[in-house]
Structures are given as structure tokens and as C-alpha cells.
Amino acid sequence: MTATPWRRLPADLSTAMRPHLPATVGAVAVAVTEATPAFATIKAVKFERDVRTAVQVALERFLDLVGTDEPALPPRFREVFVALGAAEAREDRGPEALLAALRMAARLMLRLASESLARLRPVDTGELIDLSDAISAYVDELTAASTDGYALQLREQAGEGDRRRHQFAELLLRGDGMPSAVEAAASRIGWAVLDEVVPVLLPPDQVRDARFRYGADGLVIERRHDAVLLLRAGPRTARLPLSETLAGRQAVVGPT
Missing domain, CATH: 1.10.490 (Globin-like)
Structure with a gap:
């Protein structure tokens, strides 16, 4: 042909x-x-x-x-x-x-x-x-x-989607957003209910694994020497399972 x-x-x-x-x-x-x-x-x-x-x-x-x-x-x-x-x-x-x-x-x-x-x-x-x-x-x-x-x-x-997730994560980290703005930003990325967010400090070499492991339930902000993982509250973010998952990864779980 x-x-x-x-x-x-x-x-x-x-x-x-x-x-x-x-x-x-x-x-x-x-x-x-x-x-x-x-x-x-x-x-x-x-x-x-x-x-x-x-x-x-x-x-x-x-x-x-x-x-x-x-x-x-x-x-x-x-x-x-x-x-x-x-x-x-x-x-x-x-x-x-x-x-x-x-x-x-x-x-x-x-x-x-x-x-x-x-x-x-x-x-x-x-x-x-x-x-x-x-x-x-x-x-x-x-x-x-x-x-x-x-x-x-x-x-x-x-x-x-990546841009919206990044903006929402930055809004959470700054902590100065109006509740209505935070809720609207959460809704735009599919977090319809925003009860608690668990912050986790990660070394840079754990970023890729965190994105894969937590998917839509996690937001990652990379910084010069470390990264912050923000997890939507759920069964996987309870203290015990989260500590077990992050064991040996040099991660620090912060307060909710």
C-alpha cells in the first residue's frame, strides 16, 4: 500500500x-x-x-x-x-x-x-x-x-494537577491560609474531607518512594536539603503503621 x-x-x-x-x-x-x-x-x-x-x-x-x-x-x-x-x-x-x-x-x-x-x-x-x-x-x-x-x-x-497539589502543600506549610481557602484548595485535588494532616520530614533520597507509596494521599514538597511529606489522615497514617513503614528511612513524623 x-x-x-x-x-x-x-x-x-x-x-x-x-x-x-x-x-x-x-x-x-x-x-x-x-x-x-x-x-x-x-x-x-x-x-x-x-x-x-x-x-x-x-x-x-x-x-x-x-x-x-x-x-x-x-x-x-x-x-x-x-x-x-x-x-x-x-x-x-x-x-x-x-x-x-x-x-x-x-x-x-x-x-x-x-x-x-x-x-x-x-x-x-x-x-x-x-x-x-x-x-x-x-x-x-x-x-x-x-x-x-x-x-x-x-x-x-x-x-x-501537580500544580494544584504543590499550591495546596505550600498553603498548608505556610499555615496562614483562610479556612475557606484551604478547604477549596483541598477540594481541587480531591481531598474532600480535611480532618488532619500528618507532616513527615524526609531525606531527599526517600522522595520518589514516598510519592509512589502514598500516591493521592500524600503531598511532597522538596527543599534544598530535605523534603516534607504531608499525608491525609487515614488508616495508613496512624502512628503505629506509619512508624513501621518509615522505619530505617531517617524520616521524622511531626505532630498533626
Whole structure:
């Protein structure tokens, strides 16, 4: 398969499909949504509009590619699918739903394109193979763009989460925050209930282990010669289990 298999597609494919494009866009958008369980229950108007827009951009661009050596997705088209993947990450849905929807869209594109051509003239086996190759390669590009958007959004969210956790830890260490500000900062990192916080002084070489061991229950502030671990009160932070866990690590547990 060449890098641009749509070059082999017949010019009359566009002629066959463009007059019916609005109806095709609507049919594909509905079918993809209904066939994807994670999408089928979403009734938001914006989501429906975004799906329809993505389908329209995808189909129009595919028809523009027919008979050319152009790359599948120049930047302005690629950005649509990068944004689609990013939106899935923001909604806390896994990438599986979007990938399944794209696979469904590929099957529908092949069926609708072949049917459109068949209404004009007989279609031979070689043309169907070329059409299948072109659609597969094209949808692979859509998938890659969407996956990139998903990954970029996750990295951005992780960076924002780290920033919020650092700000909250600094607020606790300073001890000069208004109770309402402290509670709001705690809520932003998922600490909905803030009863007690256990401070632990750590040597620098124990920071990585502390982050891994305590995860979302701990905040670590690194300083020049040491680090401070702030633990949310819970079963693991009771004096006995905490002392056992930190034994031999040169850690000092402070008052709550």
C-alpha cells in the first residue's frame, strides 16, 4: 500500500457522493453514536454537534483527497481530530470509545462510498480493494490525530494537577491560609474531607518512594536539603503503621 492510496480512487467517486453528502453526514453521525455505548447515552446538544462536525470534516476531506497525492490531514483538518481526542480525555472517558467509533465510521464510509459508485456505474473488485485501502489508511490518520489529542490533554491535566497539589502543600506549610481557602484548595485535588494532616520530614533520597507509596494521599514538597511529606489522615497514617513503614528511612513524623 502506498502512503497516499486515495490517489488510485476514481474521480467519479466525488461526483457520486457529494450530492448526498448532508444526508450521509447525518446517517454516519447517528450510526456511530448509537453503535458506541459510551456515546449512546450522551444527550448533550454540544456533543451531537461536535460528532456531526467531525464526520462532516472527515468526509469532505476524504473526497478532496480522491485522485491526489496530498497528505491526509493538513494542520487545520488535523486539529479537528486532535481536539476531539482532547475532549474525550477532559470528559474522563477512555480512548476505547472514540477508537471504536472511528472503526465504525470506516465501515460505514466503505459501504456508502461503494453504494454511491454503484448507483453511477458497475464497480469492479479492484476498485473496491482500492477504496478499502484508501479508507483504512485515512481513518488510521484520523485515529492517530485523535490519540495524540487524548495524550496531550492527559499530560496537560497531569501538569495542572501537580500544580494544584504543590499550591495546596505550600498553603498548608505556610499555615496562614483562610479556612475557606484551604478547604477549596483541598477540594481541587480531591481531598474532600480535611480532618488532619500528618507532616513527615524526609531525606531527599526517600522522595520518589514516598510519592509512589502514598500516591493521592500524600503531598511532597522538596527543599534544598530535605523534603516534607504531608499525608491525609487515614488508616495508613496512624502512628503505629506509619512508624513501621518509615522505619530505617531517617524520616521524622511531626505532630498533626
